[in-house]
Structures are given as C-alpha cells and as structure tokens.
Amino acid sequence: MQYINYRAPSAQRRCPVYFIFISSMKKLLFLLAILISSCTQAQTDSSATPTLPMTDITEQTDYGHQTERTIDIIVVHSNYYVGRDSFSTKGCIDQFRAYDVAPHYLIERDGHILKMVDEKDIAWHAGKSQLPGTERTYLNNTSIGIELINTMSQGPTQEQTESLLLLVNDIRSRRNIKYLMRHSDIAPDRKTDPWCFDWTSFCKRVRETSGEIITVEEETEEEMTEEEGEGLADESEEQKAGS
Numbered sequence: 438m439q440y441i442n443y444r445a446p447s448a449q450r451r452c453p454v455y456f457i458f459i460s461s462m463k464k465l466l467f468l469l470a471i472l473i474s475s476c477t478q479a480q481t482d483s484s485a486t487p488t489l490p491m492t493d494i495t496e497q498t499d500y501g502h503q504t505e506r507t508i509d510i511i512v513v514h515s516n517y518y519v520g521r522d523s524f525s526t527k528g529c530i531d532q533f534r535a536y537d538v539a540p541h542y543l544i545e546r547d548g549h550i551l552k553m554v555d556e557k558d559i560a561w562h563a564g565k566s567q568l569p570g571t572e573r574t575y576l577n578n579t580s581i582g583i584e585l586i587n588t589m590s591q592g593p594t595q596e597q598t599e600s601l602l603l604l605v606n607d608i609r610s611r612r613n614i615k616y617l618m619r620h621s622d623i624a625p626d627r628k629t630d631p632w633c634f635d636w637t638s639f640c641k642r643v644r645e646t647s648g649e650i651i652t653v654e655e656e657t658e659e660e661m662t663e664e665e666g667e668g669l670a671d672e673s674e675e676q677k678a679g680s
C-alpha cells in the first residue's frame with residue numbers, strides 16, 4: 438500500500454482577481470451543465486424504446502463465466518487483510534469481494550482450506566499474466582488459483598505448507614497439471630507473491646510426491662556453473678523482450 442500526502446495550495450496567497458475569475462467560471466460551468474442535461478433529457482424522451490428491467494453483471498462476478506475449459510496450471514499466491522488482523526479470513530474474503538477477485542482455494546493459517554470457487558469455473562486471481570517461455574496469456578482461463586494467508590514479513594505456517602502440498606497433489610491426481618507457478622512467475626512486472634516462501638523446497642516435495650512438473654526456480658550462485666549462468670541471462674533477456 439502507498440499513502441500519498443496531498444497538501445492543498447494555500448488560498449490566502451491568491452489575489453482577488455483570481456477569486457472573481459474562478460467564481461465567474463463556476464457560474465458559466467453550472468449554466469453549461471444545465472444546458473447539456475436538458476439536451477440529453479430531450480434526446481432520451483424522443484427515443485422511447487422499451488427496455489427489459491435487467492442488469493447484466495456477468496462482467497463483475499468472479500466466477501462462472503465458462504464451464505468448458507482446459508486446466509493445466511496451478512498458481513500459488515499470498516494474501517493478507519490490510520486491516521488490524523492481517524490473518525483474518527473474513528477480512529481477506531471481504532477484500533476479495535471489494536476488488537471483485539477470488540481464488541479457487543484459500544488456505545488459512547491453521548492449514549484449513551476454504552473452497553471458494555468450483556475448479557470448473559474461472560476465478561479471477563491471476564490478472565494480466567503470461568506463462569513463462571510461451572505465448573500463452575490470460576491464465577485465469579486455464580488455471581486454478583490457491584491463496585495462502587501470509588504477509589510480506591510472515592511466511593506461511595508449516596500447517597499451510599502441508600495443506601498446500603496435499604491440495605496440489607489432490608488436484609494433480611484428478612487433472613493433467615503441467616505447470617506449478619507462483620503469481621510472480623506469470624506477472625513478474627506487477628506481482629511478488631507468494632512471499633517468504635521456500636519455493637525450491639516446496640517444488641522438490643511436489644516432485645517427490647506427485648511427479649515431475651514445470652516450475653520457475655532461481656538457482657543459487659553455488660549451484661550454478663558459469664555456463665549455466667550465461668544461459669539463464671539469455672533466457673531472462675528473451676523474456677523481457679517477449680513481455
């Protein structure tokens with residue numbers, strides 16, 4: 438969150454001519470507004486087309502847009518409530534509602550999993566996104582989103598990590614999931630979540646328990662040979678050019 442302090446310019450320093458000018462402009466704008474509003478009214482009255490008493494809110498809802506979709510990506514996120522209790526589940530859900538977004542699953546601090554959106558439906562959790570190394574975008578359409586409740590300084594609990602592993606393996610037992618991505622992998626310019634999470638260890642455990650899966654992982658300097666390092670730099674440049 439960013440807070441911007443806005444300070445209004447001091448009115449006391451303005452000269453009287455300034456106030457007369459502003460006052461006249463306000464009157465003029467007011468008269469113009471009345472004129473435009475009456476013109477619009479006249480136009481509306483002349484085209485008396487009957488309309489259904491219906492409001493289309495499909496663009497505002499967070500799921501249910503499509504029932505036939507191919508899912509091959511799991512996206513892991515972090516989220517917290519910006520109010521007093523960062524780990525409040527209700528606070529997080531209210532926040533989702535306010536921003537018109539939702540994950541499929543929300544994992545609470547004690548490891549309890551809340552299913553928020555049916556897997557077959559699209560949930561709005563990924564935003565503007567691209568699958569690394571591919572031209573695939575709009576990944577909400579092809580992914581399942583999982584949110585962990587944790588902050589930028591307090592990572593997921595052991596219980597949350599265990600539940601996430603069980604959930605990822607459960608989804609993989611039912612679906613052909615090829616990619617396990619962090620939100621930061623698919624929206625690197627905008628997102629940094631999941632936060633304070635040992636991604637490499639987690640991916641290793643996923644592979645050990647449910648088989649090979651494509652991930653994006655940073656190699657540590659000790660593990661990286663000079664040659665591999667150069668290769669990664671090239672890849673990174675290509676990704677920049679492609680985004």
Ligand SMILES: [Zn+2]
Nearest residue numbers: 514515620630
């Ligand atoms: Zn996220």
